[in-house]
Amino acid sequence: MGQIALQILASAGQSLKIFFLTLVFSLPLGFVVAAGKMSRHKFISVPVDIYIMIMRGTPLILQLIFVYFAPFYIFGFSFSRFTACIVAFVVNYSAYFAEIYRGGLQSIDPGQHEACYVLGLNKSDEFFYVKLPQVIRTVFPSIGNEVVTLVKDTALAQTIGIAELFRAAQTASARTFSVMPIFIAGVFYFVMNGIVSQLFNYFENKMRY
Numbered sequence: 365m366g367q368i369a370l371q372i373l374a375s376a377g378q379s380l381k382i383f384f385l386t387l388v389f390s391l392p393l394g395f396v397v398a399a400g401k402m403s404r405h406k407f408i409s410v411p412v413d414i415y416i417m418i419m420r421g422t423p424l425i426l427q428l429i430f431v432y433f434a435p436f437y438i439f440g441f442s443f444s445r446f447t448a449c450i451v452a453f454v455v456n457y458s459a460y461f462a463e464i465y466r467g468g469l470q471s472i473d474p475g476q477h478e479a480c481y482v483l484g485l486n487k488s489d490e491f492f493y494v495k496l497p498q499v500i501r502t503v504f505p506s507i508g509n510e511v512v513t514l515v516k517d518t519a520l521a522q523t524i525g526i527a528e529l530f531r532a533a534q535t536a537s538a539r540t541f542s543v544m545p546i547f548i549a550g551v552f553y554f555v556m557n558g559i560v561s562q563l564f565n566y567f568e569n570k571m572r573y
Contacts, residue, residue, distance in 0.1 A: 368536045368540065368544070368545050368548065369548050371532060371536060372529060372532050372533050372536065372545060372548055372549055372552060373552070374532075375527055375528060375529050375531070375532035375533075376528075376529045376552055376556075378521075378526060378527060378528040378529070379515075379518040379519075379521070379528040379529040379530075379556075380556075381446075382449060382450065382453060382518045382521055382526075382528065383514060383515060383518055385450050385453075385454075386450065386453040386454055386457055386514060387457075387511065387514070389450070389454045389458075390453070390454045390456075390457040390458040390461055391461060391507075393454065393458040393461075394457075394458045394459075394460075394461025394462045394464070394465055395461075395462075395465055396462075397412060397415070397416070397458050397459060397461075397462035398461075398462040398463070398465040398466040398469065400412035401413055401416065401462060401466055402466060402469065402470075412462075415459065416459045416462060416463065419455060419456050419458075419459035419460070420459055420460065420463075424452070424453075424456050424517060424520055425520050425523050427452045427455070427456055428448070428449060428452045428453075428520060428521070428523050428524055429523060429524065430452075431443065431448045431451050431452040431455075432445065432448035432449075432452075432524045445524050445525055445526050446526060448524060449521045449524060449526055453514075453517070457510065457514060460510055461507070461510065464503045464506045464507060464510070465499065465503060467502075467503065467506075468498075468499035468500075468502040468503040469495065469499055471502055472495055472498055472499070476494060476495070477490065480494055500571075501571045504564070504567070504568055504571060505564075505568060507564075508560075508561070508564035508568070511560055511564070512557050512560055512561060515553060515556050515557050515560060516553060516557070518530075519553075522534070529549055529552060529553070530549055532545075532549075533545040533546050533548065533549035534546070
């Protein structure tokens with residue numbers, strides 16, 4: 365069991381790559397998508413709204429398969445497995461983060477905009493010094509929930525043949541004719557989610573002022 369645990373731990377690195385790269389790209393992209401949905405121009409807001417509906421209305425596993433296979437039939441080229449995985453995860457989670465950001469931005473009292481105008485703040489200063497700190501504090505628990513979900517969703521990468529944590533556990537389970545590797549993988553997911561949850565709890569407590 366110790367050897368199997370080490371093999372599964374080695375495959376956890378691939379899951380962590382998917383996790384971190386998804387966050388690096390989807391967190392800032394979510395702001396762009398949120399701004400697009402809140403735009404007063406229909407030619408921007410309507411396509412963005414359709415994109416969000418598709419991302420939230422279809423399973424991530426289907427999006428993974430589409431991103432990996434569709435480009436070959438449509439454009440004549442295909443992404444590598446890992447690239448397709450990151451693209452699918454990023455476009456999916458950007459839609460969810462965008463809705464969270466939008467809720468946070470719309471929760472700010474419109475009177476604050478008027479106050480910033482009276483104080484002579486430009487739009488950039490208003491966003492970064494007044495709105496953004498409040499939005500981060502408001503949406504932080506919701507972002508934490510999505511990040512915890514992301515840790516578990518990395519298991520879906522096996523759908524397109526990526527040897528991540530859960531796939532390694534399945535392979536070990538088939539080789540040893542035992543479900544113990546699956547349970548070991550479950551412990552790894554639990555530990556990773558525990559670390560993520562504790563980090564978010566720590567920073568959430570820091571923001572209680």
